[in-house]
Amino acid sequence: MPISPDFERRLHAVLPAAAEHFGTPFHIYDERGIHENCRRFDRAFAGTPYREYFAVKGLPNPVPLRLLGEHGFGFDCSSLPELTLAAQAGAVGHDICFTSNNTSAAELIAALRLGALINVDDESVFTKLTALGPLPDTLCFRVHPGTSGAKVGESYLGRAESAKFGIPADRLPQLCAEALRLGVSNVGLHMMLGSGFMTQEPFLLSLGLLLDQAERLHRELGADVGFVNLGGGIGIPYRPDEEPFDLPALGREITHALVAWEQRTGLPRPTVLFECGRYITGPHGALVTRVVNRMSKTREYVGVDAGMSSLMRPAMYGAYHHITVPGGEGRPVEVVDVVGSLCENNDKFAEQRSLPAVVEGDFVVIHDTGAHALSMGFNYNGRLRPQELLLRHDGGIERIRRAEEQEDYFATLTFQPSRLVPGRTANAVSTVR
Numbered sequence: 001m002p003i004s005p006d007f008e009r010r011l012h013a014v015l016p017a018a019a020e021h022f023g024t025p026f027h028i029y030d031e032r033g034i035h036e037n038c039r040r041f042d043r044a045f046a047g048t049p050y051r052e053y054f055a056v057k058g059l060p061n062p063v064p065l066r067l068l069g070e071h072g073f074g075f076d077c078s079s080l081p082e083l084t085l086a087a088q089a090g091a092v093g094h095d096i097c098f099t100s101n102n103t104s105a106a107e108l109i110a111a112l113r114l115g116a117l118i119n120v121d122d123e124s125v126f127t128k129l130t131a132l133g134p135l136p137d138t139l140c141f142r143v144h145p146g147t148s149g150a151k152v153g154e155s156y157l158g159r160a161e162s163a164k165f166g167i168p169a170d171r172l173p174q175l176c177a178e179a180l181r182l183g184v185s186n187v188g189l190h191m192m193l194g195s196g197f198m199t200q201e202p203f204l205l206s207l208g209l210l211l212d213q214a215e216r217l218h219r220e221l222g223a224d225v226g227f228v229n230l231g232g233g234i235g236i237p238y239r240p241d242e243e244p245f246d247l248p249a250l251g252r253e254i255t256h257a258l259v260a261w262e263q264r265t266g267l268p269r270p271t272v273l274f275e276c277g278r279y280i281t282g283p284h285g286a287l288v289t290r291v292v293n294r295m296s297k298t299r300e301y302v303g304v305d306a307g308m309s310s311l312m313r314p315a316m317y318g319a320y321h322h323i324t325v326p327g328g329e330g331r332p333v334e335v336v337d338v339v340g341s342l343c344e345n346n347d348k349f350a351e352q353r354s355l356p357a358v359v360e361g362d363f364v365v366i367h368d369t370g371a372h373a374l375s376m377g378f379n380y381n382g383r384l385r386p387q388e389l390l391l392r393h394d395g396g397i398e399r400i401r402r403a404e405e406q407e408d409y410f411a412t413l414t415f416q417p418s419r420l421v422p423g424r425t426a427n428a429v430s431t432v433r
């Protein structure tokens with residue numbers, strides 16, 4: 001099931017007016033759908049203490065971020081701009097989780113300044129942190145899944161030996177002991193096996209691996225693990241025939257596992273954290289384009305006014321995004337490639353897709369662009385990124401990001417002149433005429 005029939009109905013009702021007022025193309029997000037989804041998440045995990053930290057990279061716009069923050073979600077960040085966005089959306093202290101990798105001291109300083117919950121991806125990060133001053137009271141360690149996690153996580157992590165994320169489990173106790181010695185009092189553990197999972201298995205597997213580590217840390221160091229972060233990666237059904245992820249079942253299974261662990265070990269059960277992006281906003285966005293061109297050669301081509309700068313997933317991952325033609329019911333069906341204008345033959349939203357026959361000017365709606373869509377877009381070929389709109393609860397539509405313009409593309413060509421002649425000092429260069 002791609003975007004919900006409810007969102008689709010409300011979107012179609014406003015499409016002509018929105019296109020007239022704002023122009024196309026645009027990503028449009030559904031406030032009502034996002035809000036209902038947040039509540040669904042809360043209900044699924046009502047059985048155990050939990051918090052969702054929305055992965056900012058999925059939808060890095062302060063307006064929807066604020067909606068999620070108002071709901072009580074935190075933000076998962078992994079770069080300086082993402083930290084700034086989370087702060088702009090009103091997040092403070094532990095509302096922010098900093099899950100970086102290959103991390104610089106500057107990023108750690110910014111995260112510490114915000115009081116963010118820091119997720120240590122590697123021993124090198126820990127060393128950098130200790131050099132920056134006293135450690136925070138709370139610290140989380142990202143655990144490498146080793147070979148047991150490799151099978152389910154291969155799509156994202158690659159093979160176990162090439163997975164770059166996390167601390168190998170055999171080095172965890174020593175690192176944790178050092179953290180405790182340096183004043184850390186609340187320890188968390190994190191593991192993320194991959195992205196786009198449609199079954200519970202990977203999450204129960206990482207929970208099990210983290211609980212084993214928690215038990216071991218208690219036994220060896222007397223440490224109580226206060227929270228386990230299962231990362232993001234809950235998938236959404238991009239295809240019409242796919243079943244949605246059974247979130248209530250995952251909530252029940254996780255609660256069962258925690259209760260059983262609590263009873264067996266006598267230790268207090270850790271709070272469960274998530275960092276889902278796609279699951280939260282993915283299905284509540286659509287890219288609205290217009291047909292600008294029809295071409296007929298070995299295949300039939302439908303050219304639209306957006307391309308990879310708006311959505312890279314089909315070209316980058318061969319991902320399926322459902323496509324519909326509002327008002328296309330009852331028209332003859334054609335098999336077409338839906339393409340953008342980039343000088344790359346993979347700049348296609350769909351290949352050999354059956355769609356109602358379209359003509360120039362028709363709307364073509366690309367579904368499930370609420371996460372990892374605009375945020376992944378790029379400017380190759382001088383292709384500019386489109387605007388973002390928000391369909392509010394009351395049916396109003398707001399622009400929440402303008403489209404890029406040529407000036408944005410050229411912005412980095414305005415700069416302080418700087419020149420170096422190697423072998424001379426910078427001062428000497430400035431006096432040379």
Ligand SMILES: *Cc1c(COP(=O)(O)O)cnc(C)c1O
Nearest residue numbers: 055099195232233275276277278
């Ligand atoms: C990308 C990412 C997420 C979000 O992934 P989704 O598939 O959108 O849920 C969460 N945590 C980390 C560390 C990530 O890299």
